[in-house]
Amino acid sequence: MxxxxxxxxxxxxxxxxxxxxxxxxxxxxxxxxxxxxxxxxxxxxxxxxxxxxxxxxxxxxxxxxxxxxxxxxxxxxxxxxxxxxxxxxxxxxxxxxxxxxxxxxxxxxxxxxxxxxxxxxxxxxxxxxxxxxxxxxxxxxxxxxxxxxxxxxxxxLLADVGLLGYPNVGKSTFLAATTKAQPKIANYHFTTLQPNLGVVEAIKGKSFVIADIPGLIEGAKDGVGLGHDFLRHVERTRLLVHVVDISGIEGRDPIEDFKTINKEVFGYSERLSTRKQIVAANKIDLLFDREVLTHFTATLEAEGYEVYPISAATGEGVETLLSRMTTLLDEIPHEALVDESDYLVEELDFTDKSEINYFMDEGVYCVEGEYLERLMYSTNMDDIESLRRFQNVLKNKGVFDHLREMGIEDGDTVRILSFEFEFYD
The missing domain is CATH 2.70.210.12 (GTP1/OBG domain)
Structure with a gap:
């Protein structure tokens, strides 16, 4: 699981x-x-x-x-x-x-x-x-x-490349054909229910990791289906490869599919909208009308995308795509996913937290604080020397002066944590 x-x-x-x-x-x-x-x-x-x-x-x-x-x-x-x-x-x-x-x-x-x-x-x-x-x-x-x-x-997931696309467009087939990964592959939707990773070495000595992100559907950015569970794994990738079923054998429009998935991805994370993305027009071996590919390529290239026709099943065009992915990864720097401002800033060493809080509770003057709690635990109330130290610390911390400013008078009750005593100046 x-x-x-x-x-x-x-x-x-x-x-x-x-x-x-x-x-x-x-x-x-x-x-x-x-x-x-x-x-x-x-x-x-x-x-x-x-x-x-x-x-x-x-x-x-x-x-x-x-x-x-x-x-x-x-x-x-x-x-x-x-x-x-x-x-x-x-x-x-x-x-x-x-x-x-x-x-x-x-x-x-x-x-x-x-x-x-x-x-x-x-x-x-x-x-x-x-x-x-x-x-x-x-x-x-x-x-x-x-x-x-x-x-x-x-x-x-730590991956250099993330594969995007609708369910059943051939992402798992592409991963299996180009890496030693063995994702589950079948001709039905949502075969991939978890991200799969594979290592590619298209150019000798240069390898990178591909993540097959499970197929997204409309509404994924809002958590529809398993949207959020899958989209988080796209964030660490440096390059997005958008796989589209260009064959249309399921009666879908590849351009509309492309726009829908990008809407979900970009809507989930503004950071992803600036991520470099190239397009793999898959299943060209099943394409009956080449005009569909021509129109698709022209439309996306006009929007600034690079389109690579491939067949993950037969291997046609795959080497060209992998070489381009390798070249782009050499050019794209690693980006920090977490900004410095996102980190919790706290003191690594324990120091006395000397903040003291004062308030009234049904006529009782209450004094609280972590420093006072530790002081109480180190005080032996049955020992005169220990009590004298306790009083000196309260005096030096300005507790008595603060109580006077609050209007305390002789005989009033002061509560420090669970310990109560009468105040006499």
Missing amino acids: FVDIAKIYIKAGDGGNGRVSFRREKYVPDGGPDGGDGGRGGSIVAIADDGIRTLMDYRYKTKYNGEAGGDGGKKNMTGKASEDLLIKVPVGTIIRDAETGKVLADLKTKNEKVVLAKGGRGGRGNTHFKTATRQAPTFAEKGTSGVERNIVMELK
Whole structure:
């Protein structure tokens, strides 16, 4: 089963907690603090694997969690750092943040890696909080949480040439005749239900990849049939070869077919409207009236298209077409599919997120923020030294000044996360 889009949830591992510990050695009855730091949590990393062809595995398992870092130990022992969790995806996969739609990774080469969610930083042990006036700190830091997010993975096949056209115009036959690919071929519509890839070497030493995009129908750009599922694979190609059934044996007008398919392709992506496109007038071996080919060629050449009459079944004209494709690919530069502005910009290193939010809730002054959450977790409310540090940090951060500006008075209740206390100036 060919699956080219999947949505999963990822959660990097939390950092390990710092340790509260004191030296307990013989002849040292009142040793100082020796609590170690917590270890780093495992990150979630995507890696491009050329042995994988679809995203099918991610249809069945949709949640991935990194391993938490180890807690700090005695004797200043740092907790174990967890290994990163690797998510293997096919080469050509674009990964986006589901909430913002911004790009996290565009994996175009084998073994390319990108961190999708950073593991949490380990908390500091109580050794770090020893000062000249605080010789025995009884608190340590909690590790930070690992990043979590929902992501959408979208496979866009890496091919130099994309074959376009209505169903049953001979694209699969052309691919089979020119490459070692073995697509399913039969004389009925929608034989190809998934993109097929093949490698062509028309000129010795110069090869390129062709993608047989399943036959499109009117309304494909709006998702009719399997439109969106197929059109996404055209975006990475540098050259489009539009295959048309010139024989008319099914009673269709080749010019109208050509215009209809282009309308769908260009309507799906504005980027594709500027892509170089040449035309393969296929099935000339079944053509009874050569005037049809003459009229078709004249009409499209007047619009700036190159037309190559071929028969994929007999091989007539195929070598000429392949040589032209090779020449054009030498001239057409590789284009980045994702613009720099499409990427999600975020800090790679964890820094203190010091933003503090203030609001009223039924007469209670509420104070919230990630920095305060970590401060609370590293505070021992039963220890006077730890509480004194907690108050000094709030004072230095300007929390008390801000509460005064909000109109707080002695005896009013302040809530920091789930902890409530009465305010006295």
